[in-house]
Amino acid sequence: xxxxxxxxxxxxxxxxxxxxxxxxxxxxxxxxxxxxxxxxxxxxxxxxxxxxxxxxxxxxxxxxxxxxxxxxxxxxxxxxxxxxxxxxxxxxxxxxxxxxxxxxxxxxxxxxxxxxxxxxxxxxxxxxxxxxxxxxxxxxxxxxxxxxxxxxxxxxxxxxxxxxxxxxxxxxxxxxxxxxxxxxxxxxxxxxxxxxxxxxxxxxxxxxxxxxxxxxxxxxxxxxxxxxxxxxxxxxxxxxxxx
Amino acid sequence: xxxxxxxxxxxxxxxxxxxxxxxxxxxxxxxxxxxxxxxxxxxxxxxxxxxxxxxxxxxxxxxxxxxxxxxxxxxxxxxxxxxxxxxxxxxxxxxxxxxxxxxxxxxxxxxxxxxxxxxxxxxxxxxxxxxxxxxxxxxxxxxxxxxxxxxxxxxxxxxxxxxxxxxxxxxxxxxxxxxxxxxxxxxxxxxxxxxxxxxxxxxxxxxxxxxxxxxxxxxxxxxxxxxxxxxxxxxxxxxxxxxxxxxxxxxxxxxxxxxxxxxxxxxxxxxxxxxxxxxxxxxxxxxxxxxxxxxxxxxxxxxxxxxxxxxxxxxxxxxxxxxxxxxxxxxxxxxxxxxxxxxxxx
Numbered sequence: 001x002x003x004x005x006x007x008x009x010x011x012x013x014x015x016x017x018x019x020x021x022x023x024x025x026x027x028x029x030x031x032x033x034x035x036x037x038x039x040x041x042x043x044x045x046x047x048x049x050x051x052x053x054x055x056x057x058x059x060x061x062x063x064x065x066x067x068x069x070x071x072x073x074x075x076x077x078x079x080x081x082x083x084x085x086x087x088x089x090x091x092x093x094x095x096x097x098x099x100x101x102x103x104x105x106x107x108x109x110x111x112x113x114x115x116x117x118x119x120x121x122x123x124x125x126x127x128x129x130x131x132x133x134x135x136x137x138x139x140x141x142x143x144x145x146x147x148x149x150x151x152x153x154x155x156x157x158x159x160x161x162x163x164x165x166x167x168x169x170x171x172x173x174x175x176x177x178x179x180x181x182x183x184x185x186x187x188x189x190x191x192x193x194x195x196x197x198x199x200x201x202x203x204x205x206x207x208x209x210x211x212x213x214x215x216x217x218x219x220x221x222x223x224x225x226x227x228x229x230x231x232x233x234x235x236x237x238x239x240x241x242x243x
Numbered sequence: 244x245x246x247x248x249x250x251x252x253x254x255x256x257x258x259x260x261x262x263x264x265x266x267x268x269x270x271x272x273x274x275x276x277x278x279x280x281x282x283x284x285x286x287x288x289x290x291x292x293x294x295x296x297x298x299x300x301x302x303x304x305x306x307x308x309x310x311x312x313x314x315x316x317x318x319x320x321x322x323x324x325x326x327x328x329x330x331x332x333x334x335x336x337x338x339x340x341x342x343x344x345x346x347x348x349x350x351x352x353x354x355x356x357x358x359x360x361x362x363x364x365x366x367x368x369x370x371x372x373x374x375x376x377x378x379x380x381x382x383x384x385x386x387x388x389x390x391x392x393x394x395x396x397x398x399x400x401x402x403x404x405x406x407x408x409x410x411x412x413x414x415x416x417x418x419x420x421x422x423x424x425x426x427x428x429x430x431x432x433x434x435x436x437x438x439x440x441x442x443x444x445x446x447x448x449x450x451x452x453x454x455x456x457x458x459x460x461x462x463x464x465x466x467x468x469x470x471x472x473x474x475x476x477x478x479x480x481x482x483x484x485x486x487x488x489x490x491x492x493x494x495x496x497x498x499x500x501x502x503x504x505x506x507x508x509x510x511x512x513x514x515x516x517x518x519x520x521x522x523x524x525x526x527x528x529x530x531x532x533x534x535x536x537x538x539x540x541x542x543x544x545x546x547x548x549x550x551x552x553x554x555x556x557x558x559x560x561x562x563x564x565x566x567x568x569x570x571x572x573x574x575x576x577x578x579x580x581x582x583x584x585x586x587x588x589x
Contacts, residue, residue: 053476069327076482088477090470100463101470105482108463152481 002064003028004187005050005080005156010058012042012049019045021211022058027156027189032182034190034198034219036232037208043191044085046208047158050189051075051082063155077105081154085161087145091134095125098133098144102151110153117184118147121177139170146177150186157181158189163197175201195232199223207232247434252552258441258510259524260548261448262503266525267532267540268455269496274534275472276492277485278393279385282400284500285522286407287373289515291501292508293415295369296422298356305414306372307352313379314345320382345375362423370501377497378490380407385493386486404519411515419512422505444506451499452541464491524551524566531573 003026012020020042027033035043049056052072060067062080070078090098099118103111119126122143128136133144142162149157159178163171171194179201181188192198199205205222207215215222222228266284273281290306297304318341325333348371355364384403388395426439459465471478471488479485500522507513507521524547532540547566554565 051480071484072479073482073484076480082480084476084480088474088480090473090477092473093466093469097466097470101466101478101483102481104463104467148481 004031004063005189006059006061007046007050008059008061010046010049010056010060012045012054012056014045019211020049023208023211023213025206025213025216027187029155029187030182030185031204032178032188032190032202033204033206034192034202035206035208036192036195036198036222036228038232039193041208042211043208044160047082047160047189047191048084051080051158053082053084073105076152076154079153079155080158081149081152081156082158083142083145083149083160083162085164087141089133089141089144089148092132094130094132095136095144096129098148099125099129099151102148104152106152111151114151114153118150121150121180122147139166139174142166142170142174146174150181154186156187156189158191160191161193162190163192163194171197195228196223248556250433250435252556253549254435254437254441256549256552257545258444258548259551260545261444262506262521263525263528263547264541264544265448265451265499265503266522267528267544268452268537269499270525270529271532271534271537271540272468272472273492273496274529276468277381277385277389277396277489279396279400280393280526280534281496282397282404282519282522283380283407284496284525285518285520286404286411287377287497287500287518288504288507288521289411289415289513289518290376290407290504291369291373292422292504292513292518293411293420293515294372294501295365295505296420296508296513297415298352298365298368299362299422300420301357301359303353303356304369304372305410306376307349309410309414310372310375310379311345311349313376313383314341317341317379317382320387341379345379348372348375362425366425366505369505370498373501374494374498377493377500380497381489381493382486386489389485389489408516408519411518415515417515419514419517420508421512422508424509425506440506440509447502447506451502455495468492520563524548527567527570530570533577 005027007026008024010020010023011018023046025033035046037043045054048054050060052067052070052075062075062078065078067075090101099115100111103114106114124140125143125147128140133141136144146159146162162174162178166174175197178188178190190198190202199219199222202219204217205219206213207222207228215225215228266288270281270284273279294304294306318337321337321341322329322334348368352368352372355368380403384399385396388399424438424440425443428439430437430442459469467478467483468488468491470481471483471485475485478488503521504513504518525544528540528544528547531543547569550569551562551566555562558565
């Protein structure tokens with residue numbers, strides 16, 4: 001079986017500075033894959049390049065199709081979705097309209113059931129459906145960003161630092177939801193600094209340092225790996241208690 | 244000055260102000276969605292007015308041919324842009340929208356032009372022709388530049404304005420034209436006399452503002468347009484094409500421009516270059532609204548209209564000067580209130 005997302009020998013550069021060097025990765029169907037690494041390792045850059053926000057040199061294939069010539073909007077149409085680091089919500093519009101536009105590329109007939117699914121996953125959004133996105137709390141904004149992405153019924157959801165700036169209890173909630181997505185048939189590519197929480201729910205993991213993958217394997221093995229434990233897990237104070 | 248004259252001037256100001264309001268709203272909309280400062284808005288006014296006047300006079304307007312030629316160019320652009328992934332349905336769709344549609348409009352115009360169709364048919368034809376020009380203008384001049392800075396877009400905008408003004412001279416000649424009024428009735432209310440045309444101006448302006456409000460508040464495409472204005476990257480991430488939003492914005496702007504022209508041309512004689520000045524007054528209103536606020540723009544437009552009416556009464560030589568001077572206190576206040584902002588990159 002071929003992978004859902006396959007990236008081979010990818011380079012991403014800002015001007016002359018290469019932020020991502022010769023990276024290859026795969027995400028299979030029904031799989032949660034995480035990329036962990038320190039701040040500035042190139043994780044966000046890689047996700048943005050896979051989505052088409054940044055230009056990428058190398059190969060990116062999704063569901064057997066070469067993405068090289070496709071714009072962001074076409075990649076969305078194929079079932080690839082990114083919840084960006086800054087969430088990129090429509091701040092002056094209400095929750096319901098944000099979600100509605102998440103289904104912009106889907107058939108209108110499917111919208112009602114998508115709303116039901118997303119509200120079941122995030123009941124809080126249903127309570128706040130008439131509230132403007134800009135007035136939501138950080139956790140609710142993250143839920144809305146994920147909900148909006150799920151409205152388009154993606155096959156692969158890419159999450160960029162969903163725990164950033166959120167209280168541990170909300171982080172736990174969001175990670176539980178990410179875990180539930182797998183059983184709903186959505187693959188997840190998760191970029192996280194909170195390595196411990198990410199490794200708990202992931203099937204496989206890549207460790208990124210200075211723009212390159214230095215380690216990869218099943219999440220359980222990575223969690224036990226000595227170097228990783230020292231670099232990324234040792235200083236986590238919030239993760240364990242929250243999950 | 245007595246009350247009658249004052250009421251008269253206010254009435255005149257509001258009639259013109261209503262039209263500036265429409266134009267100002269279109270400018271704000273286009274800027275929010277595409278970051279283009281739409282200088283050619285005035286040419287949409289001229290084209291709409293003079294196309295309508297030509298049709299009523301039984302002449303073939305050159306704008307119908309222009310729309311057809313621009314459509315062919317737009318088709319070439321579409322095919323070139325999709326050259327790496329050419330598929331038949333894609334080409335068929337581009338062909339239908341860019342060549343067949345303006346072709347039908349051109350054929351319809353040349354069939355109807357000598358036969359003196361009803362006024363409303365001429366209005367509709369003029370609107371459709373200018374709307375096509377507006378959408379193709381976006382496709383040809385602005386869509387290829389969509390990722391560039393506001394300054395580049397502004398320069399392209401000035402270029403479009405100059406080119407379209409020159410073409411206007413070619414199509415309509417240097418003499419001004421007037422068109423027939425949309426309604427011949429008149430009503431009197433106290434000392435004021437409302438002509439059918441001014442009533443048409445009020446009704447259509449209000450109807451258009453309500454229609455826009457409904458479009459943005461209720462329809463998915465209206466919401467998609469707002470979303471693009473609020474967060475361009477966010478909109479792309481849910482699959483809303485920037486080019487689609489841009490086309491809708493230009494479609495609305497060109498229809499609004501043409502409609503304004505059709506409303507004005509029975510009141511004043513319009514020349515091939517009059518539209519620019521009218522568009523600029525909408526632009527003043529839009530600037531007072533900070534290029535973001537729709538209600539502020541509409542109110543400012545009424546103010547511009549009234550100031551213009553009074554200054555043409557007291558100092559008609561300085562009419563334009565006084566109106567454009569309104570900008571100075573606004574710009575001063577805005578630059579003092581807000582710290583210098585770097586241009587947003589995206």
